[in-house]
Every structure is written in structure tokens, then in C-alpha cells.
Amino acid sequence: MRQLLAWTLAAAAALAAAPPLAPTAAAADSNCPRLSTSWYGNNRARLQHVVDAYGTCSGHRGAVAAFDWDNTITKNDVTDATISWALRHDVLPRPARWKDTSAWMTDAADRALTAACGTGAGVSLRTSRMPRCTDEILEIRENAKTMSGAPAFAGTWNHRHTVPQYAWVPQLFAGRTVAQLTSYASAARREALAAPIGATRTLGTHTVPAYVRYYDQQRDLVRTLQRAGFRVYIVSAGSEPVTEVWSRPLGVDAAHTIAIRSVLDRHGRITYANEGCGGVPAGKGTAIPYIDGKRCWINQDIYKIHGPAAWKKQPAAQRIAIGGGDADTDVTFVGDATGAHLVLNRNKAEVMCRAYDNADGRWVINPMFIDPLPRKSDPYPCSTTAYNAPDGSHTPVRRPDGSVVPDQADTVY
Template sequence: MRTGRTLVSGLLAAAALAASIPATATAAPAGPRSRSACPQLSENLAWYGDNRAKLQKMIDERGSCSGKGGPRPVAAFDWDNTVVKNDITDVTIAWALRHDKILRPAGWKSTSAWLTDEADAALTKACGTDVPVGRPLRTSTNTACADEIFEIRAEGRTMSGAAAFAGEWNHRRTVPQYAWVPQLFTGHTVRQLESYTRKARKEALAAPVGATQKVGTHEVSGYARYYDQQRDLIRTLKKAGFDVYIVSAGSEPVAEVWSRGVGIDREHTIAIRSVLDKQGRITPWTRGCGGVPVSKGEAIPYMDGKRCIINQEIFGVRGAKAWQQQPWDRRIALGGGDADTDVTFVGDATGAHLVLNRNKPEVMCRAYDNADGRWVVNPMFIEPKRRQTAPYPCATAGYTHPDGTHGPVRRPDGSVIPDQRDTIHG
């Protein structure tokens, strides 16, 4: 675990934070090279249509073969369902629930700023009060407790259907049930959470494609796979002089364990960063971004929050400016994602916007509209989604406003993107 950026007190000095900024201050190799000497994407791995050629063209133009020199280009990828198939957060939580690794909090409402009275009551009833505070809940045998925790994490509601989170939050900066994931591991050390993640990862990678598992009465996916195409893309980008980052809306220790599998180290893995207490244990508090202070999840790497964290941690943009799109030379060259949580940072990319189609409206509206001609849409490499029969409601309800309401998706010039049909799918 790194001390400058991962899961540390949100009160780090600005100088220490600046010292963690890598990448863009390092010069890229200069001087043109023949195409045969340039790092090449494998021709043995299947991409949709001419997507491999599009990505290779961007690599050649922006990487070490460009002969342009200057700062190293940056590529940033979401993690779940972008670099791997399935959600590693759910894999980890499922393992933790099956092995009694969630500690009983003093009160469930202390775990989230938005947890409702109904959710608090449901969790208290299901999980009971017999287990002392700070000791493991018996979720491996207490089906009702495991069910309530997993349902709230997965669906944002209790098993009876009541809303689990309520109140006000910026819907383009956070979502309470995402922020709740690291909060569930309050009281554990980072090393303990990493240990749970490694064990869950081993199980998920060993399980056959399509395998499921039981969590309480929930039947959920029981496997995960690294996408060979994305592993190859990351390898090729790094060979071509790119600095490659993972930017995830999951818990950072979990993401760090998995990112090593594609050659990404801790310093290049960014996710939700919990604040630790004096004993080094995870607390419900998380570090903010762009001038947002330590909170219980008001600003996480989610939607606009991913842009903020990239601007702040990679390009050194401070304060409220980190929420704004930066000039061309202070933006990533390639962004890869699969969902609306990725739409802002993927859209900021200047060379290629890579999207794996999971039928998420805002990102697919922008991808299919392809306003700058640089969007690269690919079906998921494993168990791809089928075609969405109805057009994406781009002109009316594809965009999520900060208050959670929906409206039309607009291009940078303000024009409305018309509804888009789903044309690239499994």
C-alpha cells in the first residue's frame, strides 16, 4: 500500500500530493521509427470490425512512433466490465459475506450519510445485535443478514423494496451504494481487505465462464476473467510510451490487487480512497476531489468524479478547476469504459474513446453519435449484450443531471443528440 495516495488521511499536505503526480512530466521517446518497429496489437485477438486498426492508428500517432517527443501520453481505463468481465467489487463482497468478514457497526446509519431509517431497521433486524460491535457478523449462516447487505449494495433497496438511500447528493459525482462498498469494510486494515480480495480473485478466475454462486438467497455471477484484448492493448500502450492508469469506482485496495494482473502498479491505480484511523483501519470516511473535503462519499471516481480525479492526480489540477474539462494538452489520449459512470472521462480523451457496449444510455448516445469521429464501440468480449431493440433516448432522457433528473444528451456545442439505434452488439 502506498502512503501518499492510497487510503490515507484526507488531510495530506499539497506538496505530498503533488509529489505523487507521475506521468506527464516524463518525456516520451522522440524520433520516428518504422512501422515494423512500432508496438503492435496482436492480430490473434478478435476485435469488432476495424476497431483494432483504429486503436493501432491512435497508438502510432500518439506514442513513441510518432516522433513528436514531449510529455508521455496518458491512457486511462475503467476496471469492472472494461478490463475484466464482471464486477470485482461484487466478487469481493460475495466472498466476504460467505466467509463472515463484515464487522458489525455500532449503528448501521454510521456507515453512510444517506442510509434510510428503513434500511437501518432492516439491517438491524436481519443481522441482529447479539454479535458485539466490531466483531464479524455470521453472514455465512445468517441468510437474512447477507441478503439485506447484498441487496442494498446491488440494488440500493432493502429486501422489502424500501429505498436504502435518500437525501441529496450530486448524481454526477457519487452514488451512495457505490460509496457504501469500502464503508462496509470499516474496521479492517488494508492488508486484510487485500487478503480477502486475493482469495476472492483466485476463486473467480478458477470458476468456469457462466458460473454462479449463492449469497444469501441471491444467485449472482461467480466468475471473472481478464479480457485478453484489453490486456494486450494495455501492454501495447505501455510499450509505445503511454502512461496507463486504472480509474475505478470501487474500493482502491480491491482494484490494486486486480490491476497487477495487467501490469498496472499501485501508483497507477486510482479508486475510492478511504481514510484510515490511527491504528491503520478503514473508516467510513473517504477522500474528496476538486476542493470537496473528506466526507462519507460526496465525491468519488464516478461520472464527473472520474474526470476530477484524473485531472487532480495525473495532471496536477487543483481545486474546483479539476471538475472542468482541461485544454487538449492536459487530457488523456485514450479513455476506456463501459458505462455511464465512465462517460465524462472517456469523452475527455483526445485520441480515442473506447466503449464496451453494455447498453448504458448516455455513453452509448455519445459513442454512436461519434461527434469527433474518435469513438470506438466494441461488444463485450465475453458474453456480449444483445442488441437493445428500442433506440437510446438521447434526445429526451439519456443525460443524468446533478439532481438525478434526466434530460437530453447534448454535444459540446449545445446541440441535442438524436435518439440512437444499437448497431454494435453481440
């Protein structure tokens, strides 16, 4: 461990002292692992520089790279693909009371779900023949509202530690075993990979993507990092058994896949509780891998930092070398990276403010590889409302020195 910390500090110092594209000794070695796919602008060269500086061709091994999954490694959301499959195949268990499924569910959501879906534990929801039930579940998952527009969740939570509709997804499968959820995710994966790019389907009155694709560039990046001696992790705000189904074929095993972990009962069945992090005990989603929660889980699972310290930014020797994401959900852990902060542009305000401000010169912005978004016409409101505050308000994005990030134009699309 002491040797690992020493070289990590040395590599970080070397990068800090050099321009982002300064050649490394490894760059001249044709046997070093090389990225081979096309990226926007000079992004491949910038990422290759970090691979060379932190990897085996510079005499190092054991640096960490961490990536979000949905819309970072794949196009489209694999948890949503699993929900779609589950709704069409009648496998969601009906709860005794819908309010039991979330600590924050409102009376309005409870009434809407009860009216559309019914109650009474022990049977599966026949959602394939219950479009109103399907609609209520999807609307709550997507927008945290009922179909009538009433808030589905209310109360107090730290908005940088969790979001109720994300925590609610594994709770929809309470009563099923991990093996059963894995089988649903596997069937959904086969279906989504077989569907043509751009395909959609209608569930109730919702139109949802019907396809998922691994990004070739991300496959290549992960494999190159692994060949260069990096430990590659996935850190997702999806359900962990679902994410594992998708990460395993990429060469990232369950031990390197971090997502929302359900507490299991003594029979191995999923419960309404999720594991906690950073001194926060297990509960109905109080602390999940979401914004600052992703940092917490990285610190806890990878660097073995426990208790409240897991929520804090650590010294460079105990931080990832490369972080990659696409949304505000990822902004904290991606910003913690010492070598490169990779962001796929999905027009998410807080993370794009950080990326375009580029305070340390290490932010790497890339359009989505499939169906990229058009240019955002208005600047990101970095100076006013782009930061997601713990109390749920929206405030200015600030640099570590307290200065406000000015509004940023969208230039990489």
C-alpha cells in the first residue's frame, strides 16, 4: 500500500507540473496499451496521456479509474430497460401498501398507485394489462410525480446524498431474489441489444427507449486502462444486480461494480431497505451512490475510508486517477479525479459548468457517441442556479476558493 501511495503521489505531481499533452516516456513505446477508437477533437490524446502517466508503461500499477454506467458507458439507461421488461412481463411484486416502498412517498402517490395497481402482497402485478398502473410507476420513476401531477415524494433528505425516485427502483422488486432480478436484467439486456438504434416503445402513455448500446469508445477505454494496470470500477445510481449484468461482459466484475445495494432478508430476498455509506445506516435510500454519495461509496469501497470521512474529498493519493460521467449525479467523483475528468455532454448544468470552467485544465468534454444532443442555445446558469444544494435549492456553482463560476456557453456538441 505504501508503494502504491508513493507512486500515485508522484504521478499526480508529474501531471500537475506538465501541460495536459506533454509527452510521457511511455508515449514512444509502441508496446504500451493504446486507445484505438475515434474521439472528439484531441480527447483521445489527452486520455492517452493520463493512461501513460499513471499506467504500467510509466512503471506504475494499481491506479483507479471509475465510471458512471448509464449514458456514460452505454447509450440509454439499463435500469430503465429492466423496468420496461419487468412491466411487460408481469414480474413486479405487488406490495401490501405502496407507502411501505419509500420513506418519502406522499399520500397522493400512495392513493394513485393503489387506485391504478391495487394492493395485497403475494401476487405479481399484471402490468402488461394495467396501463394505468404502468403509467403511474413510470411517471414516478421519471418525474417524481403522479399522472395527475401531484408530488410523489415529500419530506427531508440531503439532495446530494440521494433522490427518492432512484432509491425507489430496487424497492419495486422487494420480495424477489437477487437471482430473479438478475434474470430479468439479463432478458432485458438481450432484448435491448437486439433492438435497432433509435427504437422506442410505448408503455401506457409513455414513450421510452427500446434499445441500449455499449459505446465502442468506452469499451476501448476500459480495456486499455485494464491492460495498463488500472483498477476499473463502475459507480452507478442504478440497481447493483442490474448494473452487474451489464458490466460483466465489459470485463468489470461484481467486485468492481458499485450501485444501489438492497438489504436482503434471511431468505435472500430483496427488501425495501438499501445499504448505507459514510456512517449513514441502512434505510430506505438515505445514502445511495448519487452526487456526493458516489464519492462516499468510492472512498468506502475502494479506499476503505469509513464513517463521516468517506463523504470528504481525500488527498490525491486516495483519489481516482480518471473519472467519467454524464450528469450532475457524477459531478463530485468525476471532479475528484487527479488525472482526467471525462464528461459526456448531456446538457446537465452543474457538471457542465465545472467542465467548461475547467479550473485545473483536466476536464475532457465529449459529445455523446450516439445521437449527440444539439448545442444548448442558452448559457449554463453557473453564476445563479446550476448548483444542486443539499436542501434542494439551486445556487451558484463555486470553485474551491469560493469564487463563482461564470455562466458558460455550450461549445462541445
